[in-house]
Amino acid sequence: MNTNVIQIHKNECVNAQVESYLSFRPLVEYLKQRLKTEKSVKSEFYRFLLEKIQKDEVLLSSISAKELVKYKDTLELIFTILTPLMDNEDDFFWALSTPVPNEIFFSTNAFYKFFKDHDPKNKVSKDTDPVEKKQLKFVYNIILDRFYNFTSVLKNEIIYGHINEETKLTQYYNIQTNTKFVDIKYKNSLPELNFEELGQAFQNDSELEYLFDRIPLSNFVFEGFSIISITDVTLQHSIDGIRDALVNHNYQTEAYDHVIQALKSLSGNGSLEFGLMPFLTVNNKLVFDHKEFTQSKLINSAKASDLEEEVFYSLVDKYKENPRAIFVTAINEDQILKDPFLRVLKEAGVCSYSVLPVYYNTQLAGVLEVYSEQEIVIDDKLLSRLRPAMPLIGQLFQYNIEDFDAKMDEVLMDKFTALQPSVQWKFNEAVWRFLQKNNGKNKISEIETVTFKHMYPLFGAIDIRNSTIERNKALKDDLTVLLNSLTQALKEIKKIVSLEITDKILFNCKDWTKRIGNLSSSNEENQLNEFLTVEVYPFLSIIKANYPKTAEIVDEYFQVIVPETGAAFANRRQLEISMQMINTEVSQFLEKSQTNLQASYPCYFAKFRTDGVEYDIYIGQAISPEKPFDLLYLKNIRLWQLTSMVEIARLSKGLIGEMPRPLETTQLIFIHSNAIDISFRNDERRFDVEGAYNIRYEVVKKRIDKVLVKGTSERLTQPHKVAMVYFNPDEAKEYLEYVKYMQVQGYFNDDLEQLELDELQGVSGLKAMRVGIKYIENKKETAKKLKPKELESIEKEIASMMQN
Structure with a gap:
């Protein structure tokens, strides 16, 4: 135990908000009352402590924090009575302070080390009020509770966060102040309060001004001591962080970043990383190439390695048939032989990789990835820490899925249907009346026709000038290129292979070249395509197969007629x-x-x-x-x-x-x-x-x-x-x-x-x-x-x- 005095606000000048005295008299009064009712063996312990405090009369009146170093044994007895016997003081964050916390005069070793190691500037708090204002809230909180039976929404607690030097993760602690052994005396008659006005003042964040005018603190005296305890709330804070991401953020990147950071704190292991992969579908087929809705290490690694989508989809479809937790402590060649997809992860620097199925209302909604560049064993302790977050992640995935489907529907309606928001209201009414008419009926009536009467029409057309002429010209130009290329190829083939059929096809090519300039109907175009398909292409394929020296000539021609890149389609393209x-x-x-x-x-x-x-x-x-x-x-x-x-x-x-x-x-x-x-x-x-x-x-x-x-x-x-x-x-x-x-x-x-x-x-x-x-x-x-x-x-x- 430690009797060194800790100045809580050592770097800040804080004026006294209320008259207060450090004293153990309230504890003595409490022990006397307990002895009247306590019949167990505890009564002997209480009596012993009571006698010891009363023996040192100085403890019953005002005493400075620095003087208490002389009474360490008495303070240790107080610690023993006020704390569970099972708690180890080296792990237990507990301390005694002045009535309005300013000086800590007795603490466990764990508390003392915590306070010395952590900079108060790292405190995580939603308010940015100065210390004096916070102390005012603390004081009035107790007064309202004691004298007016008014419980404020403000709690005497502080959420404190700091970066753990070992894990590099943020840990969160709840610092609470117990004022059970603080007596408050009022010098004059207690003023009355209008609780409706007080409630309004709290809503307007002006409660201090209201209370200061009606309940002057100069009439109050605080006597006794406060108990300060610190509890590690990292797990609960991380869960709350995930819940907050669901409520206060959009369901894409912003929420994912918050959730992943919360999962890291939840795990307690700075070497772990997390990936989120909701199962989005289009026409009941999985899709993953949507940056807004996924932050998956496997997907990103697969893209970086140019893994074919079919392979990836096949892998996930297989997993959906038998969803289960997969744990790979170390990705090695033996593991890769069993699961080839692990190779892309190894190439991305991942050493260990695990997958946990995520459900929403018993339906598989996606998977949670846990991975690291180090060998990590996923044990029951880690799984138990992650388990409370899984339903929330399932809800997040469901939001993703619903949002993705809504975006699909929005674009579908905007781009492919005639229904628009300006008229949708009338369709909604028609659908509602249709449902009302057919509620519980075997015979389904027809839905009414949606009609808008007395509408003023406007029509406009932006046309491409001579588009038909331009199309015909482009077609003729392309066919000319095709036939010239074919003629050249046939001439080159003729030098290598002596076949009369070559001359016949060459003659037809020259004839079509003359006819191209007067091409005037789709029927003639079809005849040309039939000539190419039935006579030319089979001939070229046979020649290439039987005369290897012609392969390069034939291949060059076929490159010309590739629609995406060939010269015979360039003008149309x-x-x-x-x-x-x-x-x-x-x-x-x-x-x-x-x-x-x-x-x-x-x-x-x-x-x-x-x-x-x-x-x-x-x-x-x-x-x-x-x-x-x-x-x-x-x-x-x-x-x-x-x-x-x-x-x-x-x-x-x-x-x-x-x-x-x-x-x-x-x-x-x-x-x-x-x-x-x-x-x-x-x-x-x-x-x-x-x-x-x-x-x-x-x-x-x-x-x-x-x-x-x-x-x-x-x-x-x-x-x-x-x-x-x-x-x-x-x-x-x-x-x-x-x-x-x-x-x-x-x-x-x-x-x-x-x-x-x-x-x-x-x-x-x-x-x-x-x-x-x-x-x-x-x-x-x-x-x-x-x-x-x-x-x-x-x-x-x-x-x-x-x-x-």
Whole structure:
């Protein structure tokens, strides 16, 4: 035991908050009361201590902490009475202090060493209050409890953390103060308190100001001593840390970092590392290549070693059939022969590796990895420390799985279905009514048709100019390369192998080369493919197999016709890349614009990929019944429609310098002023118009892209212009005002045309306005450069399209 005086706040100047005296009189009073009721052998021990304290009268009055060094034997008796006999003082953190803890005058060796070894600055506490404020809280806490029977939410405890020098892990301790042997005297009459006001003060964090005004501390005297005990709460704190990560953080990287750090503290072994691997699935097949949802050593090591995904998936599928704990103390060649996946871990520097299955509601949710660069034996002691965390990790994995599935559904709904948040509310109502009608019924009724009445439609189309012509030209150019390469190969083969069939195929090649320039139908293209597939390729394969000297010639030709990389597909690849660049840029622009449009007033916005991009917009009161609709919102969206067409034209023009094959776009708007009704077609999973008159709107919309200016062979849609089609001149007035405004604002040239259009099948009386787009000449146009990864992604998609 230690009688050295420890100054708790040795580096801080702390003023006395309340009058207090160090004394053992409260203990004496306690022992006298116990002797009246205690009938066991303990009574003799209590009597002995009582007599000993009373013999030293100085202990019954105010005494300084430094004087108590003379009474070590009495203090040891007090320690024996106040602590369990089973506790070893070398392992037990326990001490006696002044009534308001400031000086510690008696402590166990363990406590004294703890206090000397640890810097108080390492204390982990949520509050940053100064010492004097904390002491005030401590004092008032006791007063409220003793005199007002008011238990504060504030506890006389401190959570203290420090880095263990050996393990390099944070350990946590709970420092508690027991004031059982502190008597409090009040000099005057005790003031009354309004507990409702006091409770409000605690909520506002102004309780000290409130109490200081009503209960002056100058009227109180503290006498006695306090007991301070320290408990290692690292395990509980680590578990709380994991729980806190679930509640207060997102369920990806941030939560994982907190959980892994908590697991390290929980293990008590600084050499251990942890990996988290939830089992995410797509179409009931496991997927792991998602950085947001996993921090697995095995996955990262497998990627670094270029382990084939099929091998990895097979390994995990096999594990799922028989989930169990796996312990590998030392990864050696014998272990690798049994489990080849261990090789990638060894290459990553892992020496020992273990896997623990993690469950959520009895379902396997993933695995917890425990690994180290040293040989580590996973024993029952470590497993027992980790066991309380396993249900929480299971819950974390379930959150990961649900969040991943939600993201999949969100993208699926956004990219592949017509259902949008602006209209989903009505589908929810329809589903609810469907469930109500069919609750408990054997006969299932049909779900109602979701309809929005009196909606104002807007249609726009951004088309790639002469896309069909460009496709045919690219095809002809590629076929020319293919046939020239084939002709050259056949000539080289002829020098090595003398076969008459070679001349026959060579003749056909030259004939097809002449016909390529006039290739006008898909039937002729099919005939050429049949010639290559049936005659040429079998011939080349046989020649290569029987005449090894021709192998290099044949292989070079087959490299030419590889869709992903071959020269015979280069022009088509370039064209598709150029078209993808335009469509991607236009789609991204419309996606961003849609957010702003929805913020002004909810609308249904659907875009469609053709050779370019088309979009439908429907806006009206029915789509948002709780928000009053005004034609102002319709005018706003119509003005946006014009300005967006200009912005899109400028964007596509800016891409020309980056395109492998330069392409231009045309911009078209169909003006329709009358409201229409739209319904969701359950069989086709899309919205469509209702009624004969409304269907006419759809017919016109689908045919105007190729309409000609009346009496000419000129297409209405032209690059660098915005065309607006309408029936009634009154419909065009509003747009005409917008055009004039935009000409002043520098969007359009002063070249507005009023045009009549040729009749279309079933459609007559169409008119149009057309105006030139003003490009920003005084500002250096910089083409939008795609990032390498974006370009690589487009090229892969194109290659896949070519292959299919």
